[in-house]
Amino acid sequence: MAAVRVLTLAVVTLLAVCSGCAPSPSGPGASADLRVMTWNVLTARFDPPDWAGTIAAWRPAVVGLQEICAGEAVALADLLRTEYGLPYVAVPGPIRPTPVEDADPVNAALRRPCHDGGVVQYGLAVLTLLPVTAVSTELYPPDHRDEQRGDQRLTVRAPTGGPITVYNTHVGLAGVQGAQIRDLAGRALREPGPTVVLGDLNVSQAGDPGALAPLRDGFAEVDPGERLRTSPNDPDDPDAAPVDEIDHVFVRGLAVVAPAAAPWTPSSDHRPLIGTLRP
Numbered sequence: 001m002a003a004v005r006v007l008t009l010a011v012v013t014l015l016a017v018c019s020g021c022a023p024s025p026s027g028p029g030a031s032a033d034l035r036v037m038t039w040n041v042l043t044a045r046f047d048p049p050d051w052a053g054t055i056a057a058w059r060p061a062v063v064g065l066q067e068i069c070a071g072e073a074v075a076l077a078d079l080l081r082t083e084y085g086l087p088y089v090a091v092p093g094p095i096r097p098t099p100v101e102d103a104d105p106v107n108a109a110l111r112r113p114c115h116d117g118g119v120v121q122y123g124l125a126v127l128t129l130l131p132v133t134a135v136s137t138e139l140y141p142p143d144h145r146d147e148q149r150g151d152q153r154l155t156v157r158a159p160t161g162g163p164i165t166v167y168n169t170h171v172g173l174a175g176v177q178g179a180q181i182r183d184l185a186g187r188a189l190r191e192p193g194p195t196v197v198l199g200d201l202n203v204s205q206a207g208d209p210g211a212l213a214p215l216r217d218g219f220a221e222v223d224p225g226e227r228l229r230t231s232p233n234d235p236d237d238p239d240a241a242p243v244d245e246i247d248h249v250f251v252r253g254l255a256v257v258a259p260a261a262a263p264w265t266p267s268s269d270h271r272p273l274i275g276t277l278r279p
Contacts, residue, residue, distance in 0.1 A: 095123030194253030222275025
């Protein structure tokens with residue numbers, strides 16, 4: 001399996017500066033509650049000022065973002081700090097193709113949203129109010145039918161002081177979902193402590209009920225009854241109901257302590273999915 005692990009000096013420096021500045025995350029009922037969000041933000045149409053209000057309204061301790069440029073993640077965290085007083089740290093996780101895949105037209109198209117020339121800066125990012133102690137990005141095996149995909153892995157420190165591992169991912173299309181989810185689940189299930197897996201998995205129970213089995217075998221879900229739909233969200237019509245539940249939050253070693261939410265948003269073709277957890 002082709003794998004790339006990325007840990008930049010800039011991120012390390014930023015984390016060192018901010019590691020002690022995170023407040024206790026908001027949550028119903030107890031200061032130890034941990035709100036998490038996954039959100040595909042559709043960078044080609046929207047920008048950080050469009051996304052900031054939704055994040056500020058919910059104030060999740062951890063936000064997994066997909067379809068975002070690295071520079072936009074940093075700008076979004078800056079905006080949330082300066083305009084909303086929320087000291088988020090941005091951890092970009094660009095999905096950079098292997099050299100062979102980089103020449104493929106489907107990956108060349110990734111350079112357009114971020115205007116980043118020869119080095120792709122597009123893919124994933126995490127914003128967090130919690131101290132971060134480890135960061136890596138890994139690629140799924142290349143597949144010429146779809147753009148290169150991968151996941152971020154972070155270790156954050158919970159309000160109670162213990163570590164939580166967070167995986168943020170954007171799974172591919174064109175039939176690659178099952179293999180990529182098995183890859184992700186295999187690594188996430190080996191984590192020794194509390195773990196959260198979140199992202200746009202591009203698969204629903206109705207569309208492919210078996211694809212999510214590797215995660216469901218070892219994890220609970222914040223929306224186990226799949227009552228919430230997140231895609232497609234109509235930014236112009238809050239009354240237009242989404243039909244697919246392709247955005248997911250899976251947890252292990254953490255309790256789900258409140259109903260999940262998937263509010264309408266005017267700034268993406270996906271609604272965010274939000275869960276509240278307790279270590």
